[in-house]
Amino acid sequence: MFLYPWYCGTKMLGMFCARAFSLAGCRTATRARSLHVFPGMTVAQIDEEVAKLLELKVKLGGDEGKHQFVLKTAKGTRDYNPKQMAIREKVFNTIISCFKRHGAETIDTPVFELKETLTGKYGEDSKLIYDLKDQGGELLSLRYDLTVPFARYLAMNKITNIKRYHIAKVYRRDNPAMTRGRYREFYQCDFDIAGQYDAMIPDAECLRIVHEILSELDLGDFRIKVNDRRILDGMFAVCGVPDDKFRTICSTVDKLDKMPWEEVKKEMVNEKGLSEEAADQIGEYVSMQGGKDLAERLLQDQKMSQSKQACAGLSDIKLLFSYLELFKVTDKVVFDLSLARGLDYYTGIIYEAVLTQAGVALVCTDAQNGAEESVSVGSVAGGGRYDGLVGMFDPKGRKVPCVGVSIGIERIFSIMEQKAEASAEKVRTTEVQIMVASAQKNLLEERLKLVSELWNAGIKAELMYKKNPKLLSQLQHCEETGIPLVAILGEQELKDGVVKLRVVATREEADISRADLIDEIRRRTSEV
Amino acid sequence: MFLYPWYCGTKMLGMFCARAFSLAGCRTATRARSLHVFPGMTVAQIDEEVAKLLELKVKLGGDEGKHQFVLKTAKGTRDYNPKQMAIREKVFNTIISCFKRHGAETIDTPVFELKETLTGKYGEDSKLIYDLKDQGGELLSLRYDLTVPFARYLAMNKITNIKRYHIAKVYRRDNPAMTRGRYREFYQCDFDIAGQYDAMIPDAECLRIVHEILSELDLGDFRIKVNDRRILDGMFAVCGVPDDKFRTICSTVDKLDKMPWEEVKKEMVNEKGLSEEAADQIGEYVSMQGGKDLAERLLQDQKMSQSKQACAGLSDIKLLFSYLELFKVTDKVVFDLSLARGLDYYTGIIYEAVLTQAGVALVCTDAQNGAEESVSVGSVAGGGRYDGLVGMFDPKGRKVPCVGVSIGIERIFSIMEQKAEASAEKVRTTEVQIMVASAQKNLLEERLKLVSELWNAGIKAELMYKKNPKLLSQLQHCEETGIPLVAILGEQELKDGVVKLRVVATREEADISRADLIDEIRRRTSEV
Missing domain, CATH: 1.10.8 (Helicase, Ruva Protein; domain 3)
Structure with missing residues (x-):
């Protein structure tokens, strides 16, 4: 600013x-x-x-x-400079490759929706939606996520089966914390599977995808927490939470990754009016973590087993883990009863991935926990099953079961950026293979002719936009921007029908005939 | 809808x-x-x-x-389905390759800007800007183009030299005509060169880029019209237009591609209060088209040569054409005095590309012109020089000369879509190489294991999310979606340590050992 x-x-x-x-x-x-x-x-x-x-x-x-305004971007938003874009492109390529490897198509939806399309989908978070000014016509809002537009798209086009990814910006009037990668405009990378299928097979694939992407991006260790909305609801029921308080208590449980249990309990009891006894019972459950074994144990749990809902959720968790074993991803997945995602639309399995490596600069180290403890740097992916959302848009309420995952990449960008800055390697922001330069004056026309020939051949080439640039400044530009080759034209070269090809890194030079030039450039830049 | x-x-x-x-x-x-x-x-x-x-x-x-609302996207916007996205991706790849071939970096800016950043930049079009609702805090507007945010970015970061592209959506509360590719949300693909350089070299490259992109996209014949804001202003001056009417008369001239001269004249005289004599003089000039020769002729024109401004513009047009000859693109470029782009910020060269092929379905054939006449289907690219815009953002008014071009791809999409529909070839919306299928029941676990191995090897693979899918439905899915290969698992194959590899197109099958499978898939799909 x-x-x-x-x-x-x-x-x-x-x-x-x-x-x-x-x-x-x-x-x-x-x-x-x-x-x-x-x-x-x-x-x-x-x-x-x-x-x-x-x-x-x-x-x-x-x-x-004219000169009175503040020269800045809107609060909570930022520009991406070319270096950041180069990193972003790399991250997107990794993510898109993974989505494509899993056979996803892609769609796009408008950045704004009718306001009513978004109404009643986000619970307490609805207040964070950006509305457009009423300028006559429809009332519009910026999309808050890609999931609700996806559900609207399915209902509107009567699609009952699709595996799609969607990478686009979403908008939340949240309190920005840009140093920690929290923005008001940010990208989501969503992968969703819609359709009536056998239990937990698409759900397992979503978790496999998170595992693949976080491994490939090489961000350090991570953990994928899994839970089920039905287990949460069942747990609330058997702990004596009144029905109408499920959602609000769920929102409070959701804060467990940001504040200690004692404070969460206080909010439940003092603000939300839950009995201390119920809160303590919840407290016992939400401290549990494990794998398939924990699901099995809870299926036998005297209290939990009283809830049909909870049992359905626990059986699915068991089945899910058996598929995850075949997918060889159980090393990172943990069944965690404290996981409660705030959004209203989830109906089954929910999950969230967090980076756990302490080495990352983003970590808020907690002195009380000691140095050994790995500290969460916050969620980098999340998702779950939402079997009712499409039905909310269908005139006849026809349901299309869906499960999906959203990669929250702003935090990933922040980490990758820090890594790039820490590393000695220079990030190139263009892919230029060769600079067309001249050693003497009055050769602009010859440079224009040559660069034109190179473009015709699909070579990435540039020239300086000066009539008579100095050779030194042309070579310096190559060194600064990482262009590996220079084609130097001079009177002698023109007479001889050659170009002096210079390798920027080694300063080697060789005369190459104009006829061979393009092949030579291709050969040398495919080597690099 | x-x-x-x-x-x-x-x-x-x-x-x-x-x-x-x-x-x-x-x-x-x-x-x-x-x-x-x-x-x-x-x-x-x-x-x-x-x-x-x-x-x-x-x-x-x-x-x-819940069930009372209209299930639709906002007026003037649309979703892209997977087929449209596949086409869009192809078009973007062509455009991005071209921008990268010319050495451009890329940046990104937020979808909304402070309202005041956009104020006073778009002349009469300002009324088309989407404002966000005042929800407390800053007053925001959706970007109307990528040029003003680019200028804001340069001024804010004190950048005086950059060649960048930016592909992103922009927003205009215009009257949508979606069948003709005019939307309220649409993509712009911008390439701009900022910096103090020798005259017309970057300008010529922008035109070369338009030529490359429109040729590569293979949309049929096209024409790139070129003019200069200074020639227009000079022409207005020598024709006796009062200074304070330049901009508004310019807006009227801009309508010449949509309505005949007689109507344009009527607007000038009746609505804008210009004298009939002045209008007639303008009418003579704006009917002129040519190349370098026309620029030379007008430099000798008794009236035109009285304007210093016009002469500066005409000399630059001459120089531009000499560079365009070296770039071998003069076949499509025409100096056209009727070209007047409406935006306030242009200061020099302006240009606009139109498709002229009559064969395209989008053409509004004009019976009066006869069948031989090729008809414009509207602008698909436009741009020009805007040397003052960055200075409007700089506290000290420091100027950064800029020239750029914007490819308006919605119309290009429309044409490509129609071409795809007309052609027999099926557009694939995924890149899946192989389907992991089973011939018998109870093989889900084996399928999950195999598909997991393929994903590990980077093979694009999928399986049906059913415990016991029918072989036929698995094969049908491949035929429908264009998956070229099927790996079929059965009891016998598992015993023998092989997979039956089926080529969907020919129905050939061969047993391949598990150890060789990945190489075999790679070999066969790189062939395809």
Whole structure:
């Protein structure tokens, strides 16, 4: 963020004050009024006032407003520079390759949906949805995730079977924490399987995909926590949580990865009005972690086994683990009863992947836990089964069972970026194979002709946009940007019908006939 | 768009009526009020009323509203299904390859910007900008193009030199004409060169890029029209247009590709108050088309040569054509004095590419022109030089000269889609190489093990998510989706340590040992 020096600074109030001031020159009335209402305003009033002033400013428009604005991107968003894009492309390629390896098609949906399409799908998180201004016509909102648009797409096109991936940006008016990779605009990479299939086979494939992607990206150790919405609900029931409190208690359980049990319990009892006894019983269950064995044990658990729902969930967890064994991914998967994903639409298996390596700079090391403890750096993937969502869009309520996973790659980008910065290797941001350079003056036309020939042959080539660039500056540009070869033209070379081909790294030079040039470039750059 | 049967239909009024009606069940007061105000309302009032009702409905929320909404995407937007995505991917690959061949880096910017960043950049088109609702905090708008965010990026990061491409969606609250490829959400593929360079070298490269892309996409014949903002302004000056009417007259000239001269003249004289004489003089100039020769002729033109500006533009056009000759693209480029791009920010060379082939279904054939005349199907690329835009963002007004081109690919998609539909060849939407199938029951575990081995080896493989799928349905799935190979497991194959490898197209089968399977799949699918 870049603030002009004549702005006084300190966030909202500073901006407000500066803006009021800068407008004062043209509209004294505005200034007087603004400063008048200044003391004792609430934040909301200030926001409103700021909005009014900004609007006024926009109306004033033109040159007088030109140099008054803050030169920045919207709160919680960022640009990607070419280096970041090179890293992002690499990450996307890994993820897309995996999705394609598993036979997924891809679709795309608009960045905004009718507001009502998103209504009632996200529980308490609905307040984070960005709405578009009512400019006449339909009421629109920016998509909050890719799952609800996917369900809308299935219902609208009456699709009952599809395996698709979708990589796109989603929008949440959350409190940004950009250093930790939390943004208001961020990418999701979703893979979902829709269709009526035999239990746990597609679910197991989703977990296998998370395992493949996190392994290939080489981000350090990770853990995939698995649970089931039905186990949670069954657990709540047998612990004595009233039916109408399942969702809100579930939201509280969901905070267990961010705060200790004691605080979670306090929220349950003090804020959500749960009995202390029920909370303690939940506390016992949510501390349990294990594998297939834990599912088997809980199926025998006197209390848990009273819930049909819980038993259905536990049997599926058992079956899931047997498939995961065949997929050879059980080393990273853990059945964790504390996992509770906040979104309303999940109906069965849920999961979340976290990076656990302590070495990563993102880690918030917790002194109390000691150095040995590996610390979670937060979720990098999550998903689950949502068998009811498509039915919410179908006029006849026809259900299409779905299971999917979403890779949250902003955090992955942050880690990859730090790795790239730490490593000595330079990230190239172009793929240029050769620079067409000249050793003498007045050779622009010859350079244009040659670069044109190279482009015709599909060679990635560039030239400097100067009539008479210095040879040294042409060579320097290659070294800076990692271009491996230079084709140097001079009077002599033109007479001889050759090009001087220079290898930037070794400074070797050789005369190559114009007829052989393209093959020679291909040979040398496929070597590299 | 999918309307439920109990909706009465006919657009806005129909929807309004249906909504009021469906709400009436729960809130009689609303119904009475809505129906009361119904007769004699203006469209704007209706819009407002609809918005109010929708908001009311959202507030009612929950289940009662669940099945009442229209299942559709927002006006002017669309989903891409897997087939469309496969075509889109192909088009993007061609375009990105070209941009990379010319040494471009890539960047990304957020989908929304501060509202004030976009203010005052688009002239009369500003009304088409989508604003976000004021939910507290900053006032935001969806980006209208990629050029203004690019300029903001350069100024914010103090970048004075870059060659970058950016492929992303932009948003315009325009009147959609989706059959002709005009959407409210659409992709732009932008390539821009920023920096202080010698005249017309980067400009020529931009035109070469348009030529390469349109040739490679094989969309039929095309024409690239070139003009210069300074020539237009100079022409307006020597024709006696008052200074303060340059921009608005320019907007009118811009309509020459959509309406005949007589109507354009009428707008100039009747709506914009230009003298008939001035209009007629403009009319003479804007009918001129040619190449370098026309530029030379106009430099000698008694009237035109009085304008310094026009002469500067004409000299640059001359120089540009000399570079275009070296790039071997003059066959498609025409200097056309009627070309006037509407956006405020252009300062020099401007250009626009149109497809001219009559064979394409999109063509609006004009009977009066006769069958021989090739007809424009509208612009598929456009751009120009904008030397002042970055300076508008820089606190000290420092300029960074820029030139760029934007490929408008929605129309290209439409054509490619029609071509794909017309051709017999099936578009594959996945890249799956092999299906892991079973010939008998109870082989799910063996299938899971084998597919897992294939994924480990990077083979694109899938299996049906059924415990005991029929062999026939497994084979049918391959034929439908174009999977070339099937690995069939049976009791006998398991005993023998082999897999029956079936070629879907020829139905040939061969037993392959498990040890050789992966190599054999690779060999066969690289052949294909």
